Amino acid sequence: MDDKLDKVYLHISDLADSYFKILLNSIEKDIQDLNLVKLIRNFSMSIPGVFLILPFFSSVRHMNGSVELLSNFRKDHQIPEQERSRRTLWFSDTLNDLNGVSVTLKQMGHKAISRGRDLKIVASMRDGEISADIPGNLINLPPMYSFRLPYYESYMIKVPSILKSVKLIADNEPDQIIISTPGPVGLLGLLMARMLNVHCIGIYHTDFHAEARHIIEDESASNIILSYERWFYSLMDEIRVPTNEYGKILEERNIHAKNVKLLRRGIEADDFEPMQDRKSYLKTELDIRDGFTLLYAGRVSKDKSLDLLCEVYRRLAKTRDDVNLIVAGNGPYLSEMKEELENYPRVHFTGALSRDKLPGLYNGADVFLFPSVTDTFGMVILESLSCGLPALVSNHGGPKELVSGGGGAVVPDQKPDTWVKAILKMVELAEKDPESYAQLRIKARASVKESSDWDSILDDLLGKDSVLLEL
Template sequence: MRSAAAFLKHVKEGTCTPRGSAGSPLALSHGFYNTVACFLQDRFKTQLGPAGPLLETMFDRFMEGRDPTEFSLREKAQFLAHGVVSGKIFDLAKPANVSIWKELSGHFARPEVKTMLAQELDGVVEPERRTFLMANVVCEQLAFRMFERFVKQLSSGNVIDSIQALSGITPILVVLAPYIYGFHSQAPSRIRLRQMCVDFTGSVPAPLQNRKRAWFTDTLEDVNGVSTTIRKMAAAAQEAGEDLVVVTSRKELTVDGIPIKNFRPIGEFELPEYELQKLSFPPILQILDYVQREGFTEIVISTPGPVGLTGVLAAKMLNLQMTGIYHTDFPEYIRILTDDRFLESLAWTYMRWFYGQQDTVFVNSEQYRRSWIDRGIEPEKLMILPRGLDTELFTPERRDEGFWSRFEPASRAPNALDGESQRVRLLYVGRVSKEKDLDVLAAAYRQLLDEGVPVKLCVVGHGPYADTLAELAPDAIFTGYLAGEELANAYASADIFVFPSTTDTFGNVVIEAQASGLPVVVSDVGGQRELVEPAVNGFVTKAHHVSDFATAVRELVTNSNLRLRMGAAARASVLHRSWPTAFRRFWAATDF
């Protein structure tokens, strides 16, 4: 082809065949790094002095995806010869040059770094990808160290110092900027392309339809409503033949049976003021690369933690549709756990920013939908998340009168002579933590016992408040975590479900109890109040009001006919729920 005109002539006539491989974010970034390196070598050759050839070789090895600090005997001899010929052999031994070499070689020589590099580069032959993976390992480890300092300072209440610690990540972002730019520049605006197709053809072609979604979450195998919802929805998607992959980052993962992509975390850290809960620092750019290569069309985000933030970055960088789910009222948790209004305000600021990035935000109840509207989220963005339930697993038919005796200490096992076995079972299921308002439950329980009301508290779950609750209710039964059929048996073998929490946005445990034929007693603050029809399938009591909560429980305990009638109504109220139905509604909500 001798000219541009000749080239265009062949294109117009159709006498050409497209060949070759398409560009990629990694190839673009690789070329950018090479260009910058050449410029720096030419511009600062004199300033680099005798270290120039060494740095040039190190950079070349790095761009080939090899350890930049491992040199052959021949290469070492060449460096020495260059120093002798140039007359600057002794300059190589200056403290500045030695310290740079010592830091770099020392880092790459660390056993954990070598092991990590070997794992990441195993089987990878493309220089661009090897370089990308190597840069990730080094930069993300450094970033995690900065983040650890941030968490430590924040845990100590030093907010200003924590922000300063986090600012140390900025230079790392500058170094990785070519990769970030490469991913963003290679991602077309799908919204604009869809609109163009509709304008010109009246339809959206398959490649631009929302057919493949990645669901980002920081929690997956923990015992909570978020994990349950994600696992059930993913299973329903698989059964329906839809393309949905759960993306997470955990050191160990035992969940199976659903499509999961688990990235080995750079490190883990504990959530301040929330014992027993760990979060992972994910390999951000590797996840970004995975989303780009797999061709996902939407990012769904369940948690505002590090993995959720990575999902936001992926959606923004790759111009993908983004859906957030507000599962947990973290600002309220922070208020209760820390009693610090400033931290609560910071949490709300962060949440407003985080969910403000989403194209669609699912909430669990009308109360939280109105709350987010009041906080500035556009009403058209907000939807109620469809929730499912396994009514075949959770059923009154599983009732076992001897179930609770297995958890009673031998020293106080129930027997018919003292009337223990005739006490009405009050059941709480969930995390045993301060933010669940379990102090209200314990106070109401003590009040009923003092009045001679025949009740027995049974607690299923675990958490940092367990020891305190055991002291407040010493005769209560504590089973620890239960799951599957054993959990379903616990529900069915109780008589009344008690749930005083004011921080839950929905309350999976409430509908599980209802499906098991239990009347429920809840507070009037939180999403769970919308699941209860007062005086029909349970009672809604004043938040944090011990006497009101105790009165509702007392009425159900002393009136067995009312208790049975409300239990039957409770099951009838949730029989329409199923996970396949919930998934279909969820999938269709953001389809186009």
Template structure:
């Protein structure tokens, strides 16, 4: 089984890139194709970096490039590799190229809906007409796909209008060799941790409101907030600094487990996540989480065997502040949640095996002659 996977993000610091790097490491059936001018030291050889003909900064997220690759090089790679099917991970220039080549050579086409782009655009530029245009673009892009993976159960209703064939759930996973509980002492001060882009679509303005109230409830010397990730919105950084937020910048994944271990609670108020890879990472490291009642993170918590955190409405920031205060001051409850989180198993190998098995089934179904009847049962 040979699969070409086209992605616009592979050498970046985000959940999609981390999953794809894990996929490349654990599943050589996938050959990853990207286009970037960034340095990328990957621990596997089954990937190709196409020459970049044009590079633009992604709107609202300048740290991420929109790289337009060489069509001639991609075409040669495609013909040489001769894939059984094509997987498109992102709807950017590289994804568009993969989509076009799959259609040109009549190869089955699969994909993952990693990012809720209509909501992403609307949160940064709240114009309903633009959101509607983005929704129409997504429908056009995914129309020829035979298979589309949803990152969480909450995304399936949104994705059903995009596809005429198969929609399936993506079994989530993280590298549990990296994201594992560490025997490190907690910070002396009660510590909240956020990992992700510091930008409007992550609902960071709401997090600042929660943080300000929480400091008033507990006292500024009793609690601290660490934020890990790129800040794409200077005003948010200025506001955070005025509230005493500690910005730790972009961190390699190898540094994250220690931060998860030292923190008492992971907070993630985003409303637009299709999954929330950092929530899985926090739980795998044994750190309880607080997430919003919208999007993929709530489905992660809802599927745990024992309570590992809180699912809260973001209607009122005071609700979050008081709930976090109560949890931080209830050591037995917090410890029970941490123990429950450590007991959950999100091994990436299981996720990758399931991911590949679905592609194999799809290929067999696509290969069946038209008009043939499958046995039932």
């Protein structure tokens, strides 16, 4: 009988997937065309599909209610129960991309495994995308549809098979759900948290509202994103923000949850540390000429204010002819940025680099530039500081908190001449007072407090490994 029911469930899952694939194909076209009216209309057309799968959602919620009822009965009658550790599922739409979200999740996943913590990462990936550095505690939701977002061509959005995913998640019986992204996988995590009535934490990793304003330059589109973010995060029991600055920003945008707390993050300071022959990587691997070297690392996108960086370098080149600029990373602005700086032989584009190459890059550079005004944190800044590389950052968003310990400086505005002045001040320090510059590099390293106590970091986010009740 169970086998027959499983076959019926699988058949209805495939039927629901077929319906939603047709709908998603139309929605993808609307997103590519930025046709908001048709997009809303297509979302309304999803209602029949929702009715198809609604009974299965109700069944999951009903079964969870029965579990709670039985648990309360056992407590009331002091019936002993089997013990197990707290179980957390962490949902993300990105896991194998070169960004701070992926780095954080992989780091947490590996640390949880080594410490025997009951954490599983939930993502939607194709078989060929599961690389060797993906933690073994992965729950891979089968994707039924995928597409690329405009202006984010390097990212593939995947929509998991809904009913198949619901079963996978429910079978894991989570006590807590953490959500890193507000995409399809994150939405599914939110739905399951509400269905299973478990504690739900939303992490505000990315400021999509600010990014949309800089990339699309369409106020109506960015306002729709803001409205969606308000709705999405309002359903959380708790929001974690990367910096105190973003706690204030969310408050100003009326994005509220029951609790807003700081997301603690660690860094492997033994992996990102100063090298004795710090220039060797730039000379042997990248063939960088002698001179003062500026570095930007991260996604190469216009929302990172890289058009400003281009103008800053052009003005700087008029003053100095011995300044190198290295741009490490890929993204939608890469081709245009190469064209903007094609006449400058000291500008080098490395493309995306694996993490093991980054310490050599950070060590070889003389100052790290991060002009972005849309970042909530900036893991690359933390990595550069840990290698002893001073950083110049914008006065907006989260990065300015990372240099507050004296490992660099905050540039007061986004005017090109202000950035040129800040860079020249750093060049002058390195040339005329090398001892003070060396001390600045030491200070940059010291400003990064290595969070070696990973147990306390995991406790802070996952909760104490307290005993829960297994029914």
